[in-house]
Amino acid sequence: MMPVLVPAAVLLPLLFPALALVPDSGRIMRYGLPLLPLPALTVALLSGPGWTLELPYLLNGGVWLLDELRRVFLLLTACLWTTAGLYAAGYLHGEHLRRFCAFWGLTLAGNLGLIMAGDIASFYSFFALMTFAAYGLVVHEGSPQALRAGRIYLVMAVLGEMALLAGLIFSASEAQSGMLQDLPPAIAEAEHRDLILGLLITGFGVKAGLPLLHFWLPLAHPVAPTPASAVLSGAMIKAGLLGWLLTLPLAETALPQWGTVMIMAGALASIGAALIGVCQQQAKAVLAYSSISQMGLITIMLGVALADPERAPVIIPVIGLYALHHGLAKGSLFLSAGLSIPAHKQERWLMWALITLPGLALAGLPFTSGAVAKLAMKEALAPEALELGPRALLAPLISAGAIATLLLVLRYLWVLHKHTRTAPNHRAVLMGWLATVLISLLGFWLMPWNLANAPGFLPSPYELWKLGWPMLTALVLAWMVSRSAPGTPSVPAGDGIVLIERLASSIGTGVLRAPTRPRMTRGQKPSYMNLFGRLREILEAKERQFRQGMGLTMLLLVLLLSLL
């Protein structure tokens, strides 16, 4: 079954866009959306990890496979895309429907494919497919903001792709192999190790929202249609993370400098993003910053794994778990951003509760996926197990991150609350959202996030406190802020890029206004032209002389010849 199902998992969404060529296929496509990831979901659920599928003709020789880590990611991706697809089926309206569906299919194919790819070429192919196709989702609305966001997304994506390509080429050459699994050991030994690492971290970092590479995130997420934002933030960000996990030499050699850099970057992301995020006016922008912040936490873990190869095998599954948790929760939150609040009071309360729960899960509410993830993280990063410089800083960082998380969630709820409309929801929208929330809250526990000594569903009391105090702090902080400063300062979404844009435009106008070269006016020929004309006249006069003075010339020639 596998040789059929696995290609089908990628090919079905990949060929879905072909439907768009058929006129009046919009309706079919719309309801096809949630069906697209089903083969992949089946693969993720039913097939045990460990299979490989060889496709020797593909690119430089393709190998697709599934291992534990990939399975988690595949599951997350397939689930989220399914529910988001359901949501989208109800959310979309007629304009450019087919176009949206086409890009949806392409992006999905890329996202699924890159997870299962075992060779570099397929991995990079699917990665690029996802990157570029996602542009279609980002700018779907066609508003000026969307186009601007799309432009920035595209520029950064292209730069990221290039860095990635360079890194992959270098490391592939070092490894003398086209397989992803051969890369980490090769990089660890490579002559240009630091260059390769820099390129790979940057390349995937664009997708994963590393600080200074994150600019596109808060711009693109709010403008994209809500289901697209959900998959962007829930699933596609994780592709960058997966890339790191697959290529960086995590368990090979100790890279304390790189580890420190990553930890710093993660810290900056988790706290800085929160600070900027609470100053956002748009619900989805807040969520986008929240994603950056969460990815920052993951980056810290990654940094630790980079620095400490002994600990890496423990940390990597935790990262997988955290990604799964965050993807589902963030997906639910994003989807909730597009909901209308029903007028009925009980329904309204229920809805708000369901909106809030995944948010609280993010912050580590006990009995949710968040609690498991946070605890697992804390355990993995326990300072006593680590051997690296800034280990003492880790615990406070994580706590600060947790506070930041909840603050962002609260800010999101606040902004959402101010902007909600009262209207009935489309049934598919409601179902899609509900399904996500349910998977996030309940389905999570059934998922195969195999973790050695995983924290249980029921945290122990001291763990409760560990989880609880940052949340309480955050609540207090939020309350104080809302009392003392009713108007929050506003930071434009995309922070740094706005400055860059201004700078660029001022330079641009400067260049454009630079005095243009004076042009030669017509008729006024430069002097060398006159010279040429004069020469021509002389030559033509000479030609006439040749005609007249044949005899004399002849005589001269005779003389010359006889003299010589």
Next chain:
Amino acid sequence: MTPSLLYAFAGAGLCGIGMFGFIQLRHLLRKLLAFNLIGSGTFLVLVGLAQHGQGPDAVPQALVLTGIVVSIAATALAIVLIRRYFHLSGHTSLEADDSDSGQGGAE
């Protein structure tokens, strides 16, 4: 200085005079006459230089005879052309040369 060499030098002199005339004169008939002068000079050179002391050589005689025939033919052709040219244009010389920029011949 044998007599034959004298002939040859005289021939060379005639050639020189003819050449001068051919270059210097404008009137077509005069040019033609100058040409005939060169021709005569050449024949003199031919006959004069060829006497190698072993008695008369028949070859130059034959050559000169042929040469005279050729030059008569050429002169005749030239006269026909000059006459017709004069009839058509009224000029006796080739001064008014505008053939490269003027009308092409009637095809």
Next chain:
Amino acid sequence: MITAWLMAGLLFTPLAWAVLCLLLDFSRGRLVSCLGITVQVLVSLGLWVAVAREGGFLYGLGGWEAPLGIELRVDGLAVTFILLTAIVAGACGLHASVYLAPDNAWYRYFWPLFWFLWAGLNGVWLGGDLFNLYVGLELLSLSAVGLVALGGGINALRASLRYLLAALLGSMAYLLGVALMYGQFGTLSIAGIASLLPETQALVGPGMAMALMLSGLALKTALFPLHGWLPPAHGIAKSPVSALLSALVVKASFYIAARLWLEFGHELGSTAVAQLIGGLGGAAVIWGSWLACRQSQLKQVVAYSSVAQIGYLFLLFPLTFAVSDTASLQAQQGMTLQVVSHALAKAAMFLAAGNLILATGSHQVAGLAGVSHFLPFSLFSFGLAGVSLMGMPPSGGFAAKWMLLQASLASGQWWWIVVLVAGSLLSAAYVFRIYQASFVAKTGVDDFYHPPGSLEVIPLLLALMSLGLALVAEPLLSVMALSLETGGAP
């Protein structure tokens, strides 16, 4: 034995037909001449095949031997040129028979002059002694002048008079040289003189003679700067006549000059002379091409192109003087190829140009606008011929240029490469100028006169021959080479 018959046919036919045609008017002469052309072509072909199979021979005319009789040198090169003449002249004759209007009274003289010209050409190719060459040359020149003047107006007469004067001056210079040669050596046979030269001490007389002969021939060949007579004459003559003149007549005098140089050059020439003549040739290439670019009349372009192409021929002089045998051989092969290919190409070009002029009713290059749409055939022939002139492969012009390049390289005289390259680029410039004019889109309908098919086919065939020459160059050269090897025998 059959060769004797062939020779008789070859020499007798043109003269007989010339006399016969004198008695007839143009239309009847046309019929008779078509027959004559057929005979002549067949005879030439037969002779070529015979020589190609059995090698060259000497032929005493009427059984008389040298020195009083006329002895003809029938070698590979000569028969090749005879065949070339037969093809080109035959084509021009056939073209003229359709092209010229029978109602012009002057045209009755066309056929006699045509045949005399042909006879003269054959005489020059076969002539083995200096004086016979002179006679052939004169016959050629005078009939050529007559053809230029035929039925033309003032301009044609002026051009032909200028041509005549130049030709006469050239002939006289040549004859004077012959006289000096005879005075020194007592023989007129080229081979005889060549065998006597190495023993001769006093080289002043022969040197002077050589200078005179070369100058005279250069004038007749229209070597720069003695080319002034050529463009008006070739430009104004009827197209078939221009074709004959450019393709064959100028080659005759060059052929003599080349033979003189190859036989006597080692003793009488010097590096300075060789380089001077080569330099003039090079200047002709540049000058002629440049002026061709500047002409506004179609046929003047072609005529100036002849000046340029003739310049290539004179590169033979420096490239065969004091160089290795390989280089010399390559130069000679290049030269012969250039003669053949230029003859074919230029004939095709003039004939095609005539068709174009007939079609557009205009002599101007600019008048060609829109021709490429309605009259592609003649234009195509013109273009193919142009390809050969530019020296683009696989034309004969290319083969010639290749050999000359090789010769220049082998002899270390790299500066001729510059001339060759610049010349071909300039020739491309004028050829493409004409294409370009014809490609100008012209709104409107087909108001062109469409010449009869026979007029269009003839230049096309010639152009194709010129184009494909390089493909058969090797066998052709091997036949031609028969001459250069056996030339020393008296």
Next chain:
Amino acid sequence: MSLSALLPPITLMTSLLAAVLIFATPEHRSGLRTTINLTAALIKLLLVAIMVWGVFQGVDYHLTFTMLPGVAFTLKADALSVMFAGLSAILWLLTTVYAVGYLEDSPNRSRFFGFFSLCVASTMGIALAGNLFTFLLFYEMLTLATYPLVVHRGTVEALRAGRTYILYTLTGGAVLLVAIAWLHGLVGDLPFRQGGHFQQAASDLETPLTLIFVLLIAGLGVKAAIFPLHGWLPQAMVAPAPVSALLHAVAVVKAGAFGIVRVVYDIYGIESVAALGLLEPLAWLAAFTILYGSVRALSQADLKRRLAFSTISQVSYIILGISLFGPIGTAGGLVHLLHQGIMKITLFFCAGNYAETLGIHRVDELDGAGRRMPGTSIAFTIGAFGMIGTPPLAGFITKWTIASGAIAANMHWAIAVLLLSSILNAAYFLPVVQRLWFREAVNDWPHERFWGRLETSAWLFWPPLITALMTIMVGVLASMPFSPLSWAELIAAREYLP
């Protein structure tokens, strides 16, 4: 003379004969003309396919005869030639189909298709040439056959472009002629031979060989549009779209690049070029051209001009690839010969479709054209992404291979060039794609025409889609036997055999 010796000339004759027949076809018999065209194209494709198979099996297709003293005319099919021949056979077929549709109802079609066939015949000749002399023969023939196509429209700009074209190419041809003649004079007739001829070049030949190499590259570089010899290419854009497509994808530009490949590998031999110290300068030159073309393309408002500058940049990838010492770089350069052709022809087909169907010539008029012409726009998008080097399309395979070659050759700067150029490619292609799909059409199209059910004429509709599909397939199935990459690796392996 066996059949294997006759196959190359027969292949050549197919299009030559077609040219003659088409010239002779009356203007109004368009059905007959199309039949001749397509039949010839199909026959040729078949013959080339046979040769590809034969070469794979090791059959020696070789025909030679002496043309001039010491100079042979040689036709030969080796792995490299059938690669190029295959490209031109396939793309000729498609371009013919396209041109039939494109030139519907326009004047001078006999002339056009005649020269078109002649052009392809020359390309075939270039592919199958067995020595430099034969190569030169067809190289020049190509110049001549292309000129009428460039000036086909007969407008002032077309004529000017034709003049520039001829000026550049003839000068290049002359330089090439001198170089080849010199080489001939120096060492005699050199057939193309894998591994080259000068591995143990005598030291006294070093200077002339270096000079000749420079001349050869200069002569070939004109057609390959290497900076600063590229000036004709953007101007030649005035030609009808099928001509531009053919010019850029197969015929002219590729002929130059192919020639450089031949010179570097089969005349000099890569080792001796490296030993002469010429490989690195060549790579620098190519690198500069790559960047230069891309930068210039950025500011072009005319779609076809933008594509033209992109060609300048892309063709130098080939040069860059072959000047990276080592089989990987070689394979990269060679495979780009094919890939670039397929991708670029797609783009030009599409540009032609926009012009013909909607009257669009400028990039800023393309807003929203994706909705009106989805098929064409999909093809364009695929082509553009291929050019950028997005996996898994054709361009990615090239870039990956060339970059790996650069690492193998220890020329890391080449990777920077590749990446920078990819970024630039993205910068000038992505806005176009963005306009196609994500902008609303502002007003009516400049000059719209309708064809029933399809978005444009069927003749115009399918060729770009097919080439776009090929762009995908050659990338996705790069490791399949007989794929361009496998074939290029086969050639590269043979070139580096001791």
